[in-house]
Amino acid sequence: MSEIRLYVSTSEKDAERILDIFSDVFGEEDYALATTEVDEKRDIWEASVYMMAEEEDEVRRRMVEGLAHAYPHAAVEREVIPDVDWIARSLEGLKPVRAGRFLVHGSHDRDKVGVNDIAIEIDAGQAFGTGHHGTTAGCLEMIDAVARSRPIRRALDLGTGSGVLAIGLRKIRNIPILATDIDPVAVRVAKENVRRNGIVSGLRLVTAPGFHSPAFAEEGPFDLIIANILARPLMRMAPQVAANLSPGGSVILSGILAAQRWKVLAAYNGVRLRHVRTLWRNGWVTIHLRHGQA
Incomplete structure (x- = not known):
């Protein structure tokens, strides 16, 4: 079953507000919500909801209803998430991240860990x-x-x-x-x-x-x-x-x-x-x- 992303293209300010609306609409349900910067110079952002294909119609309806009051003209767009090996793909661009004494790194960067680092090895995978x-x-x-x-x-x-x-x-x-x-x-x-x-x-x-x-x-x-x-x-x-x-x-x-x-x-x-x-x-x-x- 394919994964679908439904999203609204807007400004950074409105993307944050729309994400709030989606958080209210879907509460603690098992949908991933996100905002993404698309074009910094033109201030284009996307507020997204991710779901399985079989849930698309219901999720779209609830998104449109949630946006009806504050953003009645917002267009909900659609993207099919390709079925690729995201673990391997995402590892290509991930570099170690330092946070306080911690160094979070993938298995491909074990050699980057310093003597005084508290190393946490996390490969990109299915969990955030x-x-x-x-x-x-x-x-x-x-x-x-x-x-x-x-x-x-x-x-x-x-x-x-x-x-x-x-x-x-x-x-x-x-x-x-x-x-x-x-x-x-x-x-x-x-x-x-x-x-x-x-x-x-x-x-x-x-x-x-x-x-x-x-x-x-x-x-x-x-x-x-x-x-x-x-x-x-x-x-x-x-x-x-x-x-x-x-x-x-x-x-x-x-x-x-x-x-x-x-x-x-x-x-x-x-x-x-x-x-x-x-x-x-x-x-x-x-x-x-x-x-x-x-």
């Missing part, structure tokens, strides 16, 4: 997170900073994708970590990445939508919760994140466009988590918040 996106790199840098400044006894990586963030934290802190994802394929890929990085214990991977799994009660509460998802789901989950956080614990959030920062902060301030620091990378932000109780 090779370190090359601003959200992943920002999270790794923030994890490094938080781990240096505060004691962490238990941690949660919510929406783990490739497992890169959980792997990075486990490499610098010998603590139990729960890593979850809504997508069983992502969990399978993450397990392989954990093995590839020589981690044999202390990192539990579970398929779980949101906080609907007994694993959270079994492993929590957590001194650090990391969630690199999207702004809208993060805002909806704010009460659950706070409920699973230890007193004085830290939260690292990403998958947030710069324009969405204040909305996310407002949602988490509402559950008594206070802002500590924001990292900015390529139009995306990574936010560190802390429970008010020290």
Whole structure:
């Protein structure tokens, strides 16, 4: 079954707004949403939704309905994603990425790892997170900073994708970590990445939508919760994140466009988590918040 991309071509500003609309329309459903710069000089961007071919008609209808009020004349265009070996293709252009003390690299760049680097080997694959996106790199840098400044006894990586963030934290802190994802394929890929990085214990991977799994009660509460998802789901989950956080614990959030920062902060301030620091990378932000109780 082919994969389809439905997209709207627009400006950078409107692409961010349209992505917000798509996040509202599809919520936590298993569709990938993205914005992509097409032409910097002409300010042409695309806001996209990815799905399987059999879902196209339904997704298109919901996209058009979602856009009807603010963007009634927006044209939803279509692209068939070719069935190619994306792992091999994407590796051709990927170079190691540095984030704090971490160096994220593919298996083809093991020789680039320095003596003082904390190496995380992730090949491009079916799960999000090779370190090359601003959200992943920002999270790794923030994890490094938080781990240096505060004691962490238990941690949660919510929406783990490739497992890169959980792997990075486990490499610098010998603590139990729960890593979850809504997508069983992502969990399978993450397990392989954990093995590839020589981690044999202390990192539990579970398929779980949101906080609907007994694993959270079994492993929590957590001194650090990391969630690199999207702004809208993060805002909806704010009460659950706070409920699973230890007193004085830290939260690292990403998958947030710069324009969405204040909305996310407002949602988490509402559950008594206070802002500590924001990292900015390529139009995306990574936010560190802390429970008010020290």
